[in-house]
Amino acid sequence: MSIRPPAPTPSRLDRNTAAPEKPKPLTVGFILLPGFPLMSYAAAVEPMRAANTLLDSEVYRWWHAAPGGDAVQASNGIAILPDVDVGDTKLDADRVFVCAGGNPAAFDDPALTAWLRHLARRGITLGGISGGPYLLARAGLLTGRRCTLHWEHVPAFEERYPDIEVVRSLFEIQDDRITCSGGIAALDLMLNLIERDHGPGLANGVSDWFLHNQIREGLSPQRMDLRLRIGVRDPRLLRVLAAMETNLETPLSRQGLAELARVSIRQLELLFRNRIGISLHQHYLALRLDRAHQLRRESALSSADIAMATGFANAAELARAERRRRLRATRPSSTVVEA
Template identity: 30%
Template sequence: MFSRFEPKQDAAIFIAFILLPKFDMLSLTAALGPLKAANDQSGRNIFRWQLMSWDGGPVICSEGWSITVDSSVESDATAYITLVCAGEQPERNMPPTLPDHIRKLWRRGQSVGGLGSGTFVLARSGILAGHRFTLHWAHQPSFKAQWPNLEPSAEIYCIDRRIFTCAGGVASADMTLQLVHDRCGLKVSHGAMHACVITSRRSEAVEQMATIASRVQSRNKSLVKAVAWIEERFLDEDCLKGVAVAAGTSPRQLQRLFQAHLSKTPVQYMTELRIGHARALLAETNMSVQDVALICGYERPSTFAKVFRRRFGVPPSRYSHFGIDASTHKAISALQAC
């Protein structure tokens, strides 16, 4: 797992964090917590890190805070690992030459990685083929639309040779805890884990999404099977055609189950999945509204626009990759969370 840039015995491991505009603060702080805790537990600086931006200037995170960095990316030439920390609209907030920079580091033998949607930069740099990798589940639809030949994992993090990727959020802590464990051993990693009030260290085999039963808060087998069927096929034209049979129940009983446990019909559940998928494609790709509508099962863009506006309060054209503004994005994100 370690490269030729691995420090000598007793030398601190240097980790560079490149922050993109609208990066996710939780992903960054969760990654840093175990590193600092490991230093505290061992009584010496096993790890050191720097926050960087492309030009060395402050970066505004997705929470709206302006974060002062230590340097520009030119200072990561000696880093053991360079991690790109991103968040909202990674393609839009990516410096045009950053993928080239990451590819250069990779070819020199350094380790690189991405927190959350930072994986977009790695994909753009062309180094992910043949590697296991992941990114936040919410960004995976738009990622797959742009790189159909790259299949992200559903796991919370992946460490494959010199590529470190994670879903972001608290999964960043899981990934750096693994790094602490591999570098410092069980005693220090357990101490760091407890210092961060983490009860157990999750392995990279853990998946990002909770089970369907826990999400719908029901163990009804027919409901769980129906939800799984729809989630696997919601972009198919005939998605709902065989759902009742697959669930082992009647269409009428299936309607009752969805209303009782989810307060919506199977059609409404499928529509929400389609519109959520459309939102991701519009925000993070260069696809036109018409193309997104067709992919998401709407032959008529006008029908798609009507459904989208009813859900988010704005037309899809205003939420496109180039048309969205900060206030619109915040408003839609709030609605999406409802």
């Protein structure tokens, strides 16, 4: 497969005219935090390697940096050696991405924050992948911007940065800020950037190289459709399940949910028992406890604030519900959550 433009014929070139110079490669930096998601990083760097290969020309270069300057381990233990120091004020870069996973809310490095601000002042495009937007937000570089990040990090991020607009998309490209939800979405992001840099032919060639038969747009949803994720096709249940997921801070009443489904409360309870396998209350409670667990892991919110964000009257009520869930989990004969 070749996607090189046809070379000019000798008859069209003046003998005294020098061959056109190759364009300067775009340089992309990756700031890798300990525990960074390897899949997200690979999905971002590999398309550039493929572009170079397909064009038989170095149109992209990249470097790595890590806080502390030592080898940085990915979430699966694979280590990458940085080749640029955090704080380097003379490095070459057109775009710089922060790639983070785990609990980015707990990572605070003043030197890295200062460096990101310096890069922004230089006019370098800055991006965050997976949990990387946390670091940009902490540095004040997403103020007044729209951003996305991995759905797992969204609840804690929204609690910590309520003034930043978060969209649950694959990626967002907004002027000199780029944010990406991570995972395979990083491949779609890079394909879109390659198209902007070098045209759709190269982007399609790279996509085909990786057996990726559809380049997704940034606004595509992150998560699998509820019908597939939960295995439910009943439109009445789907309306209720979607409403539950988006109303955790102020849980909807059983009557309100039944009205959404356009059935009686008794009929809705039967739908949950027959199609989900647990009661409506048990499912809703499980969603709220899962959110509370996420906030404990990825934010510095107090127990009282977490309780408020997940629809519990106070921290004590949340603690009791969590304790009952743990006790229930120790019983091998059951997998549901009791009230």
